[in-house]
Amino acid sequence: MNATEELSTIGGPIWDAICEHPMVTRLGAGTLDEEPFRYWVRQDYVYLIDYARVFAYGATTAPGLDRMSTFAELLDSTINTEMDLHRDYAAEFGISEAELEATTPSPTTQAYTDFLVRTAVTGTFGDLVAALLPCMWGFNVTGRRLAEQGRPDHEGYAEWIDMYAGEEFTELTEWCKDLMNDVWADSTAAERDRYRDLFRTSARYEYRFWDAAWRQEEWSV
DSSP: OOHHHHHHHHHHHHHHHHHHSHHHHHHHHTOOOHHHHHHHHHHHHHHHHHHHHHHHHHHHHOSSHHHHHHHHHHHHHIIIIIHHHHHHHHHHTTOOHHHHHTOOOOHHHHHHHHHHHHHHHHSOHHHHHHHHHHHHHHHHHHHHHHHHTOOOSOHHHHHHHHHHHSHHHHHHHHHHHHHHHHHHHTOOHHHHHHHHHHHHHHHHHHHHHHHHHHHTOOOOO
16 A cells, blocks of 8 residues: 555544534534634634744755755745735634734644644654645545535635635645655655654644634633
């Protein structure tokens, strides 16, 4: 099996759990209360900042100019395009740019982004790819499954589904899966064990990110 065939046995049950979570099922039905979704939008903005840092490290450690170029493009796109789009999207839910900038990372957001950046800084290029893949794969699976159920009447939620089920994000996901397959093909048994662990941890954080928004998680003290 190649990497994505094997890693799908790890990610599959987690994607199922995400799609069965009430936050996601109600988003897909258009019945989700907007307050937990506003929380999600604010936390995702904070997440994107460190997500961009991971792309920066990817550009630094990537073998070959083509991969360096792609990671550099993703860094530029995240900072200069996606975050602008996120600000516009947040405004549709009554969230100002000042509110986004003032958002304090939740315990889950802090833990997830710390994990991603630490992996990027201290690990190999393969480690970075294994940790990054669930971020794309999980959202793409979720968006596509919700799209199969039909577009909800809530336009803001429908836009979310359109984005992550769409062709552009699907192509980005497939690129990252192909990259993982390439890295996997040249890896040792010990490296593959590490990739599995990193992938599993990142996928679990994907679930927890949804759950934290549903609970509107805050620091206890």
